[in-house]
Amino acid sequence: MTADDAEAPLGIEVFEPAGVGLPPEDCTPEGLSRAATAEALSLGFNRVSIVDATPLEAGRTRLRAFLERGYAGSLSYLEEGERHDPSTLLPGVKSLVVVLFAHGDAGEVSPAPDHAPRVADAAIPEAGLGPDLRGQIARYARGTDYHILMKTRLFKLGRRLATLAGRTVRVRACVDTAPLLERELAARAGLGFQGKSSLLIAPGLGSYVLLGELLIDLELAPSPPPESPRKLDFSACGSCRACLDACPTQAFPSEYVLDARRCISYLTIEQDGVIPEELRRPIGTRVFGCDVCQEVCPFNASKSRPSSSELGVREALLAPDLVRLLNLGSAPYRTLVKRTALRRASRATLQRNAAVALGNSGDPRAVAPLVRALVENERALVRLHAAWALGELAPHLDEAAVSALIQCADADPDAAVRAEARSALTRANAVTDLAPS
Numbered sequence: 001m002t003a004d005d006a007e008a009p010l011g012i013e014v015f016e017p018a019g020v021g022l023p024p025e026d027c028t029p030e031g032l033s034r035a036a037t038a039e040a041l042s043l044g045f046n047r048v049s050i051v052d053a054t055p056l057e058a059g060r061t062r063l064r065a066f067l068e069r070g071y072a073g074s075l076s077y078l079e080e081g082e083r084h085d086p087s088t089l090l091p092g093v094k095s096l097v098v099v100l101f102a103h104g105d106a107g108e109v110s111p112a113p114d115h116a117p118r119v120a121d122a123a124i125p126e127a128g129l130g131p132d133l134r135g136q137i138a139r140y141a142r143g144t145d146y147h148i149l150m151k152t153r154l155f156k157l158g159r160r161l162a163t164l165a166g167r168t169v170r171v172r173a174c175v176d177t178a179p180l181l182e183r184e185l186a187a188r189a190g191l192g193f194q195g196k197s198s199l200l201i202a203p204g205l206g207s208y209v210l211l212g213e214l215l216i217d218l219e220l221a222p223s224p225p226p227e228s229p230r231k232l233d234f235s236a237c238g239s240c241r242a243c244l245d246a247c248p249t250q251a252f253p254s255e256y257v258l259d260a261r262r263c264i265s266y267l268t269i270e271q272d273g274v275i276p277e278e279l280r281r282p283i284g285t286r287v288f289g290c291d292v293c294q295e296v297c298p299f300n301a302s303k304s305r306p307s308s309s310e311l312g313v314r315e316a317l318l319a320p321d322l323v324r325l326l327n328l329g330s331a332p333y334r335t336l337v338k339r340t341a342l343r344r345a346s347r348a349t350l351q352r353n354a355a356v357a358l359g360n361s362g363d364p365r366a367v368a369p370l371v372r373a374l375v376e377n378e379r380a381l382v383r384l385h386a387a388w389a390l391g392e393l394a395p396h397l398d399e400a401a402v403s404a405l406i407q408c409a410d411a412d413p414d415a416a417v418r419a420e421a422r423s424a425l426t427r428a429n430a431v432t433d434l435a436p437s
């Protein structure tokens with residue numbers, strides 16, 4: 001991130017030429033396309049391809065099926081706009097410059113245990129997470145917010161193209177949040193293929209790539225098809241199904257199709273309310289996003305993949321302290337999420353996620369902070385998940401924890417929290433004699 005990468009503007013922008021343009025003989029769709037590609041690469045994008053703005057008809061049908069089956073859950077924005085048709089985002093759009101930005105490994109951490117030890121398990125580790133209780137954040141989110149970095153650069157590209165073409169251009173920069181089927185678009189641009197995980201996989205870079213597009217009302221010649229020895233279509237996964245089998249919540253109803261409601265990324269970031277009980281354990285110690293379907297993908301084993309990223313890694317986000325996250329105050333929250341992708345999750349959502357992760361830690365040191373959250377946190381959402389987490393740690397509960405649960409089961413102002421505390425007491429009762437019958 002450079003000083004120039006300030007907060008990028010949103011929506012449609014109009015840029016005027018400012019400086020010397022291409023010589024007239026190069027100011028053709030082909031010449032401008034070559035120049036746009038070179039500029040995009042010099043801005044730090046890893047791959048670039050230019051396509052025309054024809055609607056994505058296959059994607060339209062698939063998106064409709066996805067929505068009809070309810071797989072979008074509460075992501076109502078997926079129903080808005082015509083996501084298959086770029087012309088609805090920028091009327092008069094002629095071309096799209098599609099870019100990939102590889103975010104690398106973003107600081108490899110040895111993952112904490114994936115699944116909580118079951119209450120009934122005899123051998124529960126005394127300290128499952130090392131010296132501190134640590135959680136996991138998905139790789140793309142451990143540094144600077146990619147939306148800011150990529151959009152800023154796409155607008156720079158638009159400004160530069162106005163100058164090179166010697167005319168006013170209208171552009172729109174899209175990174176993630178615009179109503180556009182970005183993965184299908186990148187596949188059509190020849191930048192990769194959609195794997196069974198539904199992720200866009202780029203040859204040599206794998207799936208740890210983020211997508212962006214510059215829509216422009218300037219005619220650029222489409223990039224030639226890639227000279228790849230590998231077929232870049234849906235068949236490229238072959239017989240592999242590692243991502244489908246490894247997904248902790250079994251979120252894929254079929255190959256290429258994700259039920260967002262079960263995805264840990266959705267549960268920890270997008271869904272603000274109560275996490276369905278059966279999905280809390282498989283979340284493990286993940287507090288923001290999930291990388292499992294990428295970690296197991298053989299296309300991510302390539303040696304040519306960048307291991308670091310311009311997004312950088314913030315120490316506080318590499319393996320976040322779960323107790324600190326559970327107790328996060330308003331000001332520390334603002335500091336933690338500033339200019340990071342974590343902005344997407346509210347403070348209560350992060351605290352809820354920390355409670356679940358602590359419950360899944362199997363670590364007795366998690367009990368005291370969870371009791372404190374149960375008694376003191378102002379949000380019913382956080383108290384409810386703290387109660388559940390204490391139930392998960394039933395073999396480790398001391399008298400103070402049990403009396404806090406009893407008090408909560410009797411007197412918490414929220415009925416759902418009282419019910420969760422009762423359930424935790426029942427589980428504690430099954431393990432020890434501490435809870436009342």
Ligand code: B12
Pocket residue numbers: 058059060062063066075078138139140175176177178179180181182183184194197198199200201207208209210211212234255256257258260263265266270288289290291293
């Ligand atoms: C909503 C959303 C989510 C939702 C739902 C994901 C989903 N699979 O739909 C949730 C919150 C779960 C999510 C999670 C993640 N996301 Co997300 N997400 C999006 C968003 C905003 C829209 C996706 C969308 O339109 N979904 C609706 C479905 C229908 O579209 P689709 O996923 O593209 O589906 C295609 C295929 O499934 C295929 N298909 C469907 N049915 C069938 C059937 C057959 C037979 C075949 C062959 C194909 C096929 O065609 C569909 C249309 O092209 C995009 C940005 C964007 N504007 O596109 C980012 C985006 C997809 N997410 C991204 C990322 C990084 C992630 C995570 C990795 C984050 C993390 N580490 O936690 C996970 C990965 C989960 C996964 N395996 O997909 C990146 C993906 C980069 C890449 N390499 O692919 C994107 C592109 C953002 C960006 N600009 O970089 N995400």
Ligand code: SF4
Pocket residue numbers: 246247248249250251252258262263264265289290291292293294
């Ligand atoms: S991100 Fe995690 S939970 Fe979501 S589909 Fe991939 S493996 Fe499953």
Ligand code: SF4
Pocket residue numbers: 195196197198236237240241242243244293296297298299
């Ligand atoms: S893990 Fe296997 S099936 Fe899944 S996307 Fe990668 S290659 Fe395809």
